[in-house]
Amino acid sequence: MDEDSPSAAPPREILRHPAFAFFWTATTLRAFGSTIAGVAFQVLIVTVIGATPGQVGILNALSVVPYLFLGLIVGAWMDRWRRQRALVVTTIGRAVVLAIVPVLVVTGALDFWSLAAVTLALGVLTLFGDSAAQPLLPRLVPRASLPAANARLGQSQTVAQTAGPAIGGALLAIVGAPILFVIDAVIAAVAALLQSGIVVSEKRAAPRAAGRHVGHEIAQGMRYTYRHPTLRPLALSIHVWFLGNSIVVTAFVVFALRELALPPWAYGVALALGGVGGFVGAVIAPRLGARLGAGRAILLGRVLVVLPWAALALVPLSPDGGMGVTLGVVAAAQFVYGLAMGIEDPNDISYRQSVAPDGIQGRMNSTIRTVNRTVFFVGALLAGLLMTVIGLPATLGAGAGFFVLASLVIAFSPLRSARHGGTTKN
Template structure:
């Protein structure tokens, strides 16, 4: 598939609804990144939880992808996407708001944190599947690479700003009150989505004789029956397993091993995310120069070894090794994601988008709670640094499925059949009303 001419970000930003989608993503992501720092610190500093319980908290945040990931795709395909995203944001805002309320009332427990993590994780499953399925309705297929790049830029920018903000808030008002920022972020995201003026989505037409089981099976057949989607699922699932190990142990490592204060933890994670922002800004250009297929395996192969800097980091200036390793690994992960998500959205028929995205999320995000539990167990038994060594060595294995696949011999990804009922082929024009940016 020859690369499409790049769409200037300024062209996308003239679309009012896409601007609102970006603004909502920014608000929700900043809040979520504050919680990335604050919620584990609530467990570590306020409730004095051991490493294994912190790992379980990380597992609870992502368990929904394993528990309801497959049926969620079938449900999303039967629902209008934008109202579903709004409802998910409202649920997440309410769940997060319960944490500071319980803490102020002095009734907060680890059990409540687990419940909040499970509820927000379930809402995130529906939000993310609907979000990835909605973008091809908003943009024609030749603009999907640019659209995904813009969303990744927003997400990566939030990853840079959010942890530093979260660490500062924890230092200033305490970990439990910092969670308020996440509740506000999800509420603001819902308001931006409600302001979109795109014509209401028609409800998906029911398929005669369809059932939840048959819908799930169709999504599985589509993903597992495509050789490139299979290898993308295997690679991403493996990478997410070791990423979850990192997430489950990094707060314990930074606070209890390196002795960093909450503000320094936030700044450390913000510095780590700078590489992801650079990856989002350059993914389209790299794909155009090197090829969309080639950049998928090159990004994982070239950046994975830098994970070895995590366990090598130490006190004082040596703590910067942790940020440097995370920055390079994040750069590769974001470039990889922009390329492979754009390919998935182009390949899949609109009626299967929810099931395709949910099936892949089940396969690749279902490894997150498993990795978090393993990370917490290793850290609890052998120490956080040992868990980081296992995690870092695991990242060296991530590119292997890609290198053993047909992607290794491709420059660009194959185009879908011309007669496929694919995203961007329906009559939705530019996807939004062009509005001059003020």
């Protein structure tokens, strides 16, 4: 057990840890609030400000831009700041920004530029919140319980992503978009109150040595991540996975709605099956991690994710083949896709959290997360080129090929035999 870990108490039901119970409840509320308000955002973008396709692309990009420009810096800060306090402050900031939106709507001041400012502000706050939450979790539960904790978080996130849009759509029809933002602001305020109730012991970072600055600390975090014998292949595999994932998710919506001519309701059913698969995967992830080891559980998820996209690329589907067969294949593919992510995500994140010392958690996570966002940007652009040049099924096949490569990185590395809770020496 690492010296930075909480007390090595015997594993028990994870929600019986009071600090984690507050953390999980707040995180679950925020997930539901975000997915519910996401419906209102789309309505405002399309119907209220009448955004052009180019403006829609800019608004989508603004939510990711903070990670590209600030991700590494914020990660370094989180290894010096009190993470629990940072989490509370950013959640309060989110509540304030969300509360501004209905005021803009009511006063008629909402336009592309004001919505862009809101989107950018929420992106920055999300960056700070994510950068605080991941390294905080190992301080809330014993490191042996991290797979169970991340699985719980994954389950609630999956349920929110599956049910949230439906709830948001129903509420939108009843109360309108401005009230949805009020609801999300209230949810964020409640989440901040719960986060403030988290009791956690956080170490104070030692003062920087003379002549050192945040750039030195960022470089240290990158060296640690990419020189570590098991974190290096894990990080590289994640980056390749993100490249493949950006290609398939960009192409899938066009493939399903245009190539296969699925009606919107059928497309929604397929996505919902992906959510079900993700929930099932998150339920079984801790047991698989304990039985197979972290490395093999992650590898299983990486291998599984190849199957649905290879199937969609190779199985001859067409609008003339019958709605039932087409929807069945697409829905089954989404279920396996969600199942794979549900298995690998808790084991992936938990292994990172269990291996890295507390003092470098923020930088290690931000290094991986920032490169992932950059790779996703590149992959989305590559997907557009591939769809134009080789067609939609072949583009999905190319994404599956990157998933194969991500699996091979783990299969031929020391990570394959790694287990959770490995001792880390500073």
